[in-house]
Amino acid sequence: MAEPKTKRGQIRRAKILAAAETVMGDQGFSAASIAEITRLADTALGTFYVYFTSKEQVFRELVLEMGRITRAIVGEAISDAPDRLSAERAGLEAFLRFVAERPQLYRIVEEARFVDPEAYRDYFWHFGQAYTLGLREAQKRGEISAGDPEVRAYALMGISKALGDRYVLWEETPDIERVVEEAHKMICHGLAP
Amino acid sequence: MAEPKTKRGQIRRAKILAAAETVMGDQGFSAASIAEITRLADTALGTFYVYFTSKEQVFRELVLEMGRITRAIVGEAISDAPDRLSAERAGLEAFLRFVAERPQLYRIVEEARFVDPEAYRDYFWHFGQAYTLGLREAQKRGEISAGDPEVRAYALMGISKALGDRYVLWEETPDIERVVEEAHKMICHGLAP
Known part of the structure; x- marks a missing residue:
């Protein structure tokens, strides 16, 4: 239409x-x-x-909108970052703030897994492709260590989603700054002592 | 009943x-x-x-079963691990193999977010509590670096879920060993160069 x-x-x-x-x-x-x-x-x-x-079409539009907005918000947040690690931090924070502002849109994407599996997969596929590319470039510039950029992209998306569930959707007053700080330490340095 | x-x-x-x-x-x-x-x-x-x-009750039973089995399988897989980092690796691998074997059960838990939000939250809450405790103990023993154990627990659960989606559910012939290897490097050492 x-x-x-x-x-x-x-x-x-x-x-x-x-x-x-x-x-x-x-x-x-x-x-x-x-x-x-x-x-x-x-x-x-x-x-x-x-x-x-139809109802199906408006639902799909919302999933597409979530894709556009998330890419735009994260893209905007990381555009000024001096390097990839700073970009990861800014991107995670922007994503969590967006979940806090538009929780319904987050929920709609998750429901797409069942209502419109193709739209769901497309959403993560496109996001994953762009994320992978960003990590690959950063690796070439020596801003991050070596490692499969796609596995890392999905792992990082998984972190964002899980923290969005636990610390934004489940909390009355999310303390996004603290969560980002803690998660970022782990994303940069891992668990090794 | x-x-x-x-x-x-x-x-x-x-x-x-x-x-x-x-x-x-x-x-x-x-x-x-x-x-x-x-x-x-x-x-x-x-x-x-x-x-x-009712249909609702059998659905809830399946979510509970997924909780029991996941805890049992991951618990079993990590019981022989000499330290927490090895345990993380073994747990991730066991989880992904379980998703490959019982993809329907994985999907049912995700659908619980909409069908039975309380069961969904309970599932992650209990898993998250046990995970947090394990990480806190490991930190005390000096097996992992310092950091908020709960944020890390949810981040690690998010990694497992996202990799289960991308590399198990979306793949005809998942290469779990490679994905675990790559993810584990990131979990141990992070992205910092």
Whole structure:
């Protein structure tokens, strides 16, 4: 479905998408109804179908949006980093702050594993490819030690996800700075004494 | 619901549970039907209710089972390890081999995030507690460097999960040995050059 051409159309579409993020993120894909999404977006039910073909499509759009935003936020956060280790730290912090701000979007990506496995895999695949490339380049520049960049990329993504679960979603008042500090020490130096 | 007292009852209950693992792991919780589970278990539909009260309960049993088995398998794998770093390696390898053998059980735990959030959280919470304790003790013995043991426990669980996704579930013929080797280097020494 094409993007709406008028400003008004774009705003209405974005409103529906934002409402879908809230409703699907809170209730899960199955329980979320288009009626509730349009009600929250302050729009007539039929308007939904001007912009989206189905609940599945709006869900997939949200997964794609999460991919775009995460890449943009992490990319922005690491753009000023003087080296790769600083970039890892900045990227992890930016990711955790984003999870705190938009927990529903995080949950939607995780639910994609079941609702839309292709979108789920694409999300991590693209992120993993870019991450791998970044680590490979850093290795060439001597900013990090030698090691398979793809295994490391997935390991690092796993760390971010698990810390997002434990220290952001499960906490009333996440102490992101402390968690990043501790995790970063381990990411840089490992567990060896 | 009490465990069945007769050997025959225990076998039948285990058969239903195994069938539920296959059906729910393949199709997801919503699509899985009790009729299909009992068909696969070669049991009458009504027999299901002799052992379980609902689809929700059998799902929760599977999450609990995943917890028990993972703890047992990882515990067994690390019991002979001479020190904590060797234990980390053995534990990661045992976990990935288990994911390769029982991919459905892995998927069921992930789906618990949506189907039974309490069971999901309990699973990681208990695992995280035991992991944290193990790392704290190892730190006291000087086998690993200093650092917050809980943050590290969750980071390490995140690594295992992400590598299980990428290198076991997404691969036709997983090369677990290589992945463990590479991940272990990073876990021991980090990325610092």
